[in-house]
Amino acid sequence: MYILKSPVKEEFESLLDKSNEQFNNGNHHDSILLLEEAWDLIPEPKGIYSEESYHLVKDIIATYFIINDFKKAKEWTDKIFLTGFARIDSGEKEFISGKVAFELGELEIAKEFFNIANNKSEGRCFGSPKSTKYLKFFKS
Template sequence: MVKDIIDTFIIMNDYESAQYWLTHLYSSGFKRFDDGEKEFISGVIYYELGSLLTAKEFFDIANRKSEGRLFEGKDTKYIKLLKR
């Protein structure tokens, strides 16, 4: 449910509200397999807020956990930041 709230704020381009909900994302919805999705979402939010260093750190974690799969089909600006 928290992920859906964050996704809604991202669609609305309200990244500040999405950032507020990140703390709740990390304390809810535990999956057996951590595929880096939470870190990818965090990276997107921080990227869009202009915190590129923080975004890159989250993208790096997401990339390692997902072996790059989370970047497939997403805006290429995110992977470009990671490769800088």
């Protein structure tokens, strides 16, 4: 497993701290800008830095969900597949991509992603109470 090295690691963590502060103050756009800046610090191929790359993109997408900017979230779901190469594949990337597709009204794509996520996770991807509407859609 690869980890970020100094001084990149310190700069990366500083940006995450600043992003968290902005997020906690309700400045979601500023939080995202800082996260995107942190993304640019991760060397290529970004996916070998499994924990940093995956969690960063997941946080960016989640914040875009909060501000209901699903088009920007979609841009990042394309990138989530370039992250977390060493992570156990439990369908989480597909589930996130399915949620974004659903919110954009791309229902056939959403259903495909949910099907993959459901198979990989053996149904666990729909376990959160926040996932109820996606499960209802998937089962319809």
